[in-house]
Amino acid sequence: MQQNLRGLFESALDDEPLPPPGDPVEEAMTRGRRIRRRRGLLIGGTATAVITATTVALNLALAPAAPPPQVSMAAMLMPPASATCTWPVQDNASKVAVFLTDTITVGEINTLGEALWRDPAVRDVQFESRYEAYEKFKKLWADSPDFVASVTVDNLPQSYRVELAQPSGYRDFAARVRSRPGVQDLVGESCPGPSK
Template identity: 40%
Template sequence: MDQDLKGLFGRAVADEPVPLGDIAADAITGGTRIRRRRRVLTGSAAAVALVAVLGAVNLVPRPAPAPEVVQFGLASWSECDVTDQFADEAAIFLEHDATAEQRAALDRSLAADRALRGYFFEDRQAAYQKFVTLWADSPDLVNSVTAEQLPEAFRARLTDRSEWAGFRARYENAPGVDEIIGAVCPEGD
């Protein structure tokens, strides 16, 4: 098989009327062009598909991170200005007879609320501990109040003061909500 293929091909087609050497060369050149074009098209199609997939992945909306359920500077609001116009922080006081289902629904809503940087639930006992600390200088007042008399609340920190009106509107008529109070607090609380 070490024979010269070009020579064998030339002898096989020697009695043809058209010189096939030129046709064979043209076919080889054309085949090379077709293969080259096919590789370019295949590579281009793969690149376009990759770009489309990456674009689709980046276009899928990602859910905003849920607000953290952590405690923050709402210990007494003694240094905060209670306001009705703009607020950094909010206290959502629950009705005394709010049900566990109402608390859970409100908790789910707050967890999904993009206007919040963080929030936490404050039960009656935690509210009473804050009350005792805040009014430590007035033992008669402290002795006249029990934990059962204080409301449960969700305490929330907003991402931006401009979110206050919308935040309040979303929750003020929610089942189990008694009152919402906003406060503007000094930075760092």
């Protein structure tokens, strides 16, 4: 039975036309890049929506603190930039927040955590749950009760808080981690303190 099924499938394929003209590789790459960009937008979208809605609600009171859209989620969970620490930085970050997507699975969280621990650039890794994020968020935004009231635990992302051994290793580290499954965004923080 199996044998003649195969034969029949092969006859069914007899009228196969020639592939259409054009370079399938180039075509797939162009379209693939478009898909990748769209995925990025979709992922960023939810976070941006929350921040846009709340910023509008609070009228321009928060405007100075409103970060560029690509780090909007981070804005809710990162301490305000200060004399000692700034974010987001593209280079020389000593601490990194690795925000996870909403759809990440427990398995992916574990795999990612292990990969982070194994990464040669990493000194320390802490997981931050939505609840921990929410507690932190409430403290950070304590002076904006309306904003706090408009956000629930579920709006906040889980994250890994990573400490790097060498700030100079951040760029390579980010490149390695950014593309891993379940990673939504990376925010590098630079705190060039006395221990620099």
